[in-house]
Amino acid sequence: MPSGQQLVISEPVCIAATGDACGEGVVWHVRDQCLYWTDINRFLVHRYTPHDRSVQTWFFSEPVTCVLLTNRHDVLALVLGSGVILWEPAMDVRGRRLFSLPDWPGARCNDAAVDPRGRLWVGSMRNNVGVDGTPREAGGSDGVLYSIDRTGSGTAWVREIGISNTLVWSPDQTKFYFADTLKNRICSYDYDPDSGSIRCEHAFPQDFDRGLPDGSAMDAEGYLWNCRYRGGCIVRFSPEGEVDRVIEIPAGSPTNCTFGGPNGNVLYVTSASLGSSSWDRLGGCLFALETNVRGVVENEFQFFPDH
Numbered sequence: 523m524p525s526g527q528q529l530v531i532s533e534p535v536c537i538a539a540t541g542d543a544c545g546e547g548v549v550w551h552v553r554d555q556c557l558y559w560t561d562i563n564r565f566l567v568h569r570y571t572p573h574d575r576s577v578q579t580w581f582f583s584e585p586v587t588c589v590l591l592t593n594r595h596d597v598l599a600l601v602l603g604s605g606v607i608l609w610e611p612a613m614d615v616r617g618r619r620l621f622s623l624p625d626w627p628g629a630r631c632n633d634a635a636v637d638p639r640g641r642l643w644v645g646s647m648r649n650n651v652g653v654d655g656t657p658r659e660a661g662g663s664d665g666v667l668y669s670i671d672r673t674g675s676g677t678a679w680v681r682e683i684g685i686s687n688t689l690v691w692s693p694d695q696t697k698f699y700f701a702d703t704l705k706n707r708i709c710s711y712d713y714d715p716d717s718g719s720i721r722c723e724h725a726f727p728q729d730f731d732r733g734l735p736d737g738s739a740m741d742a743e744g745y746l747w748n749c750r751y752r753g754g755c756i757v758r759f760s761p762e763g764e765v766d767r768v769i770e771i772p773a774g775s776p777t778n779c780t781f782g783g784p785n786g787n788v789l790y791v792t793s794a795s796l797g798s799s800s801w802d803r804l805g806g807c808l809f810a811l812e813t814n815v816r817g818v819v820e821n822e823f824q825f826f827p828d829h
Contacts, residue, residue: 529814531789534769534770535811536804536808540577540579540808542561542568542795543564544562544795544796545560545792545793546561546778547559547601548780550786551595552782558589559589560588560589563656564655566579567586567611570808580611590823591636591822591823592822592825593640594825596611597609597610597826599823603623604623606620606631606644607620608825625664625666628648628649629646629664632647632665633737637821639715640824641823642670642823644668644686645680645687646664646668646683648661648665648684657796660704662684663683665686666683666686667686679720684702685704686702687703687736688701691713693743696712696715697710697711699746701736701748707728707735708726708735708763709723709726710763712724725763726759727759730750735750735751737792738778739817745760745766747759747779749777751794753775754771755770755776756771756791769811771809774798775794775797775805777794779791782817786816787812787813787816787817788812789811789817791809793806
């Protein structure tokens with residue numbers, strides 16, 4: 523979006539009425555021009571292909587919380603409740619386990635992302651999903667934020683987290699943003715692109731009065747688009763943490779978002795139906811909004827050598 527140009531956002535449209543209990547973990551696959559996302563409580567991964575508006579779904583044996591790209595376009599990294607595995611969707615090959623969460627099943631993985639250095643980051647939380655997918659109470663401070671390298675070695679960076687959400691980096695690769703949903707808190711950290719480390723926690727927007735911070739996307743202007751769980755909206759925050767725009771979503775609990783589409787300017791938004799009232803008929807749907815700003819391109823987990 524050229525400097526000085528006014529932000530334009532279309533009305534959100536439901537493009538896949540999948541009825542997700544807790545839609546999450548959304549990623550745009552640039553090479554295949556399709557979108558992947560999960561339903562945590564139903565143990566599902568969905569794929570939406572815009573050119574024919576089709577949806578394909580895979581079932582897993584435990585919660586799936588996030589889908590991430592790798593440096594092989596035919597292989598994805600799947601974040602499960604118990605850890606991270608490799609997955610080839612074309613033949614549904616569920617391969618190598620990369621990381622096992624130490625505290626599973628008392629805790630589970632939640633939101634995840636790949637940093638500019640190609641390392642995988644995942645945050646955990648107290649496990650609020652039963653063995654049959656039924657919701658259980660979340661709470662406490664059992665969560666940990668980890669980074670994982672290509673060997674599967676994990677490094678803990680932040681502890682005593684309620685619910686880990688929002689793992690994004692600024693376009694200039696100097697800031698890392700992270701949210702604790704239960705604390706209604708988004709923080710930024712100084713990010714070192716050479717070492718891939720974070721330090722110096724800074725307060726970003728806190729105690730915004732609509733819902734709680736869930737997943738986020740970053741645009742090319744350095745603005746953070748944060749989904750507000752039980753707030754029925756997405757908030758676009760400036761790099762200074764000021765509210766730039768509030769975008770109404772026709773679902774009570776938008777959960778996560780990412781930019782995609784051929785031009786990288788379509789915001790795809792997942793949502794949850796859990797705990798919704800009878801009026802929330804579109805809870806659990808996938809939405810799309812067209813904008814005149816592009817998103818930051820998703821990083822790829824650099825797992826495969828010389829690729």
